[in-house]
Each structure stands twice: as structure tokens, then as C-alpha cells.
Amino acid sequence: MASVLIHAADESVTLTARAVQGLLERGDGDAALLYLALLRRHGAVAPRALAGELRWDRGRIEAAEQTLRELGLVAPAAESVPEPADERPEYPREDIVRHLDGDGEFRGLVAEVERKLGKKLTTPDLGVLLGLSDYLGLPADVIYLLVCHCAERVARRYGEGRRPTLRQIEREGYAWARRGIDTQAEAAEYLRRYALRQEALPGYMRALQLGDRAPSASEEKYLSAWQEMGFEPEAVAIAYDKTVLRCHEFKWPYCNGILKKWHEAGLHTAQEIREKDHPPRSREETPAASGGDEMWKYVQQLRRDREVTDHGV
Known part of the structure; x- marks a missing residue:
């Protein structure tokens, strides 16, 4: 029995002949569905933001997006793991309900997170949590470690009783994904190194003549970057002296520039810096x-x- 195409009365989606030809020749059904979803949104959203709507995990939508890039139908993505503010997937309420009803592990994760944060999660909160699980592919135990880490960090910085928002947890989750932290062992190792860096922060603050106060969030970013470069407090103290000598006061960006220059030159210890970092000779x-x-x-x-x-x- 022959079928007849039914023309719906709602808004149309138009494909160019070149797009149709490319999609037919590639034979990739997921790429075609993703392209149709993008056209329906008039290209106003990033491809990966449609993961929730299409009910696809990160691997599936990345593969479809790659096909569209190869066909020249979407622009290349800047990063393999997007920033949540730009490309986070949006999950309809019915999908969230479906996961709560049919996925015991997700339901258990929600209960544990609510207990840890001391509040009932809203529908947008549940969407964030589902994105970490369904889109980024983080296991439930890793997500719970992530939540505990964010809760401890916020309490340490702002005092007991303060709790992180789901948006803060989401940002940290994307940072973990970019670092490839997707197992309990990798998360535990990262948290161990993070704790060691935190223990060392007072030494860096004293090297910068900032006393025993805790660093602010932006200051901590500088200190963490210097630690990852391999600088001990004694080397940072030399950069501090050079900064004050040049600027007549301490300036974080200028001190950071000195340390980055040393890092590029392979100078990290105080001894290496004293021996090899000499100012340019005078004109005479x-x-x-x-x-x-x-x-x-x-x-x-x-x-x-x-x-x-x-x-x-």
C-alpha cells in the first residue's frame, strides 16, 4: 500500500539541495536528525545544547556534530568539551521525570545530593545533574565526589552553612571532564592533589607579604597556576620583590608575567632563578x-x- 506525505500546517523547515545531497551521500541518520533540530531552532543554539532534546549522550551528539562539520553544515567547535554557559544541553521536564522513574542510580544520586546540600532540588537543578550524568557521562559516584568537593570548598571559603549552587557544581564538573576525570580513582587522585595544593597556600600568601588570610577566589587561581607550573614559595618571593621594585607595589598580573617568563625559560627553583635570570646589561x-x-x-x-x-x- 502506497503512502502519501502529509503536509503539516505548522512552521516549515527548509533544507538546501547541497545540504540534502551531502546528508544523503553520507548516510548518517544522526547527523541528519541533528541538522533538522538545528534548523528548527534557526541555528540559534549550539549543536551540543540539543543533547537533552534528542535524548543523546555526549558521544553520540559529538559524532553527529563532527559529521556536520565535515559536510560544512556547522562551524567547527572551539573545544571538545564546551563551557556549560554556552552549550549545556537542555532537558525537558518529561525527560527528567522519565530518568527519575526509570533510572534507579540517578534517583539514588538525586537523594544523596539533596541530603548533602540540605535542600530539595528544583527542576532546573535536576536538569544540571542529569547533564553531568547523561551528557558528560560522569558516573554517579564521581558526581557525588564532585558535589562533596564543591560543598567543602564553598564552606571553607565562605563559612559553614554556605552551600554551592548547582551551576557552580556544573562548572566544576565541566572542568573535571576537560581533565579526563571520569572514574572514582581519578577523582580521588585529583582531590588528593587539590588538598596538597590547599595546604601549601599559606606559604605562598606569606611569600607575597599578604599575611595569614585566605586567598580570594581570583587570587587562588593565580596561586594554583603557579603551583602547577612548579614554583615553590621561595621562587614566588623573588618574583614578589621584582614586582614591588618595578611597580612600587604588589600587582598580581605583573608578578604572574614574571613567573610565566621564568616558566618558559625552564627556571623554577630559587637557585635556578638566582643563577640564570640576569637583567640585560646596561648600554655601557x-x-x-x-x-x-x-x-x-x-x-x-x-x-x-x-x-x-x-x-x-
Whole structure:
């Protein structure tokens, strides 16, 4: 029995002949569905933001997006793991309900997170949690470690009783995904290293003459970056001295520039810096640049002539 195409009365979606030809030749059904979903949104959302609507995990939507990039139908993505503010998937309420009803592990995770945060999760909160699980592919035990880590960090910085928002947890979750932290062992190792860095922060603050106070969030980013580069507090103290000598006060960006220069030069310990980081020689010690060589030689000859005259030769 032959079928007849039914023309719906709602808004149309138009495909170009080139797009249709490319999709047919590739034979990738997921890429075609993703392209249709993008057209329905008039290209106003990033492809990966449609993961929730299509009920696809991260691997599936990334593969479809890659096909569309190869066909020239979407622009290349900047990163393999997007920032949540730009490309986080949106999950309809019915999908969240479906996961709560049919996925015991997700339901158990929600209960544990609510207990840890001391509040009932809203529908947007549940969407964030589902994105970490369904889209980023983080296991439930890793997500719970992530939540505990964020809760401890917020309490330490702002005092007991303060709790992180799901958006803060989501941002940290994307950071973990970019680092490849997707198992309990990897999460535990990351948290161990993080604790060691936290224990070392007071030493860096004292090296910067900032006393025993805790660093602010932006200050901690600088200190963590310097730790990851391999600088001990003693080396940071030398950068502090150079910063104050040059700027007459401490400035984080200027100090960071000094340390980045040393890092690029392979100088990390205080001993290496003292031995190998020497300021440029003065003009009296350094020959003039090309174009002034003859003048430099003339001045040097005048000095030698003066020395001969002074000695009465």
C-alpha cells in the first residue's frame, strides 16, 4: 500500500539541495536528525545544547556534530568539551521525570545530593545533574565526589552553612571532564592533589607579604597556576620583590608575567632563578644595535684616548 506525505500546517523547515545531497551521500541518520533540530531552532543554539532534546549522550551528539562539520553544515567547535554557559544541553521536564522513574542510580544520586546540600532540588537543578550524568557521562559516584568537593570548598571559603549552587557544581564538573576525570580513582587522585595544593597556600600568601588570610577566589587561581607550573614559595618571593621594585607595589598580573617568563625559560627553583635570570646589561656594557656600530666604536676609541692622556702616555 502506497503512502502519501502529509503536509503539516505548522512552521516549515527548509533544507538546501547541497545540504540534502551531502546528508544523503553520507548516510548518517544522526547527523541528519541533528541538522533538522538545528534548523528548527534557526541555528540559534549550539549543536551540543540539543543533547537533552534528542535524548543523546555526549558521544553520540559529538559524532553527529563532527559529521556536520565535515559536510560544512556547522562551524567547527572551539573545544571538545564546551563551557556549560554556552552549550549545556537542555532537558525537558518529561525527560527528567522519565530518568527519575526509570533510572534507579540517578534517583539514588538525586537523594544523596539533596541530603548533602540540605535542600530539595528544583527542576532546573535536576536538569544540571542529569547533564553531568547523561551528557558528560560522569558516573554517579564521581558526581557525588564532585558535589562533596564543591560543598567543602564553598564552606571553607565562605563559612559553614554556605552551600554551592548547582551551576557552580556544573562548572566544576565541566572542568573535571576537560581533565579526563571520569572514574572514582581519578577523582580521588585529583582531590588528593587539590588538598596538597590547599595546604601549601599559606606559604605562598606569606611569600607575597599578604599575611595569614585566605586567598580570594581570583587570587587562588593565580596561586594554583603557579603551583602547577612548579614554583615553590621561595621562587614566588623573588618574583614578589621584582614586582614591588618595578611597580612600587604588589600587582598580581605583573608578578604572574614574571613567573610565566621564568616558566618558559625552564627556571623554577630559587637557585635556578638566582643563577640564570640576569637583567640585560646596561648600554655601557652592551654594544649598540646594528646601525649604531660605528658610533659605538668611535665612543670606545675616545675613551681609550682619554685614558692614555690621563696616564700621561
